[in-house]
Amino acid sequence: MLVVCLSHFTAQTLHTAFQFQLFPQHRGLLAENCGIYFPEIKRDPGKYLHSCPExxxxxxxxxxxxxxxxVLITSSHSDYCRLLCNHILGNDFADLFDIVITNALKPGFFSHLPSQRPFRTLENDEEQExxxxxxxxxxxxxxxxxHLYDLLKKMTGKPEPQVVYFGDSMHSDIFPARHxxxxxxxxxxxELKGDRDWKPEDSEPLEKKGKYEGQKGKPLYSLSKKWGSFFTDSISGLENTEDSLVSTWSCKRISTYSTIAIPSIEAIAELPxxxxxxxxxxxxxxxxxxYPNPPVALSSFETLTNK
Known part of the structure; x- marks a missing residue:
C-alpha cells in the first residue's frame, strides 16, 4: 500500500516574491485582518496565487x-491553508485528501517526539485538546x-506502509522526511524548470511521457548571473593548473536525501x-x-569527469 504525502505549496502556486508561513505567534491574524498581507490576499487571492493545473x-x-x-501536511494554520487551497484546488479540496495536517511546524514534525508535539483537534480553526x-x-x-505513521499502519493494514513524500524545501521537507x-x-x-529544451527520448513512446517532455524550455532558473550554477561550482586551480568543477553543497544534498527530483508535480501528472x-x-x-532530464550544468560536469 502506497501513501502519498504532499507538502503545502509543492505545485508552485504562489507567484509572490515570498511564501508567507503562519507560525504560532501569527495565529488569528488572518481572521483579524492584521497588517497588509492578510487583508490583501483575502480580498484578491487570484493576484497572488496560481490555480492548480487540471x-x-x-x-x-x-x-x-x-x-x-x-495526506496534506503544511506548516500554515488551518484558516490560511483553507483560504489558499480553496483557490488553488477548489472548494472541495479536502475531499482529495484522507488526512490534512496544518500548523505542522516542520521540520519539528519529523524530528520531535510524540510527547513534544502531539496532534490536536480543531474547532472553527482553533486548536483543541x-x-x-x-x-x-x-x-x-x-x-x-x-503518530501519523502509526495511523497509516492501521489504515493500510501493513506493518511498514511505503510513504512517498513530496516537498519543495530541503530543510523542512526532504531532509527530515528521509533522515x-x-x-x-x-x-x-x-531550478529544473527551463534548464534545457525537454525532448522525448527515443526509448519510450510519447504517450508515456510527462507533460513537460518535448516542450521548449524557458529562461534558465539554475544559472544565476551573480552566483553561477545552482548545481556546480568552479574552484581555482594551483599555479599552472586548470580550474576544476565540483558539485555544490546543495547539489550533493539533493542526491543524498531525495529519491528523485522533478521541476513540478505537473511534470509527472500525466505519466502512468x-x-x-x-x-x-x-x-x-x-x-x-x-526527471525528466538532469540539469545541463550537471550533465556537462559529469561528461568532463568521465573523460
Missing part, C-alpha cells in the same frame, strides 16, 4: 481512486510523524501511475534521479 487535480483523483492514501494518539483520518493541527522517517522523498526543484523512475543511488549516475 492535470494535477486529475492525478490526485487517480491516486485516490487507485487506493492510495493522500492534545491527542494521546491518532486514531482516524481527518483534519488535525501540529502532530508528529510517529528521521526514512520515507521516499520527491524534491520539487524549480506505475511509471518506473530512475532513483538517486550510489550505484547510478549522479544525474540519474532528475
Amino acid at each position: 492535470s494535477v487535480k486529475k492525478w490526485l483523483r487517480q491516486l485516490k481512486n487507485a487506493g492510495k492514501i493522500l 492534545a491527542l494521546p494518539s491518532l486514531e482516524k483520518p481527518g483534519w488535525y493541527s501540529q502532530g508528529n510523524a510517529v 528521521y522517517s526514512n520515507w521516499e522523498t520527491v524534491l520539487i526543484l524549480e 501511475l506505475d511509471y518506473k523512475f530512475t532513483r538517486f543511488s550510489s550505484n547510478n549516475s549522479k544525474t540519474a534521479g532528475y
Whole structure:
C-alpha cells in the first residue's frame, strides 16, 4: 500500500516574491485582518496565487481512486491553508485528501517526539485538546510523524506502509522526511524548470511521457548571473593548473536525501501511475534521479569527469 504525502505549496502556486508561513505567534491574524498581507490576499487571492493545473487535480483523483492514501501536511494554520487551497484546488479540496495536517511546524514534525508535539483537534480553526494518539483520518493541527505513521499502519493494514513524500524545501521537507522517517522523498526543484529544451527520448513512446517532455524550455532558473550554477561550482586551480568543477553543497544534498527530483508535480501528472523512475543511488549516475532530464550544468560536469 502506497501513501502519498504532499507538502503545502509543492505545485508552485504562489507567484509572490515570498511564501508567507503562519507560525504560532501569527495565529488569528488572518481572521483579524492584521497588517497588509492578510487583508490583501483575502480580498484578491487570484493576484497572488496560481490555480492548480487540471492535470494535477486529475492525478490526485487517480491516486485516490487507485487506493492510495493522500495526506496534506503544511506548516500554515488551518484558516490560511483553507483560504489558499480553496483557490488553488477548489472548494472541495479536502475531499482529495484522507488526512490534512496544518500548523505542522516542520521540520519539528519529523524530528520531535510524540510527547513534544502531539496532534490536536480543531474547532472553527482553533486548536483543541492534545491527542494521546491518532486514531482516524481527518483534519488535525501540529502532530508528529510517529503518530501519523502509526495511523497509516492501521489504515493500510501493513506493518511498514511505503510513504512517498513530496516537498519543495530541503530543510523542512526532504531532509527530515528521509533522515528521521526514512520515507521516499520527491524534491520539487524549480531550478529544473527551463534548464534545457525537454525532448522525448527515443526509448519510450510519447504517450508515456510527462507533460513537460518535448516542450521548449524557458529562461534558465539554475544559472544565476551573480552566483553561477545552482548545481556546480568552479574552484581555482594551483599555479599552472586548470580550474576544476565540483558539485555544490546543495547539489550533493539533493542526491543524498531525495529519491528523485522533478521541476513540478505537473511534470509527472500525466505519466502512468506505475511509471518506473530512475532513483538517486550510489550505484547510478549522479544525474540519474532528475526527471525528466538532469540539469545541463550537471550533465556537462559529469561528461568532463568521465573523460
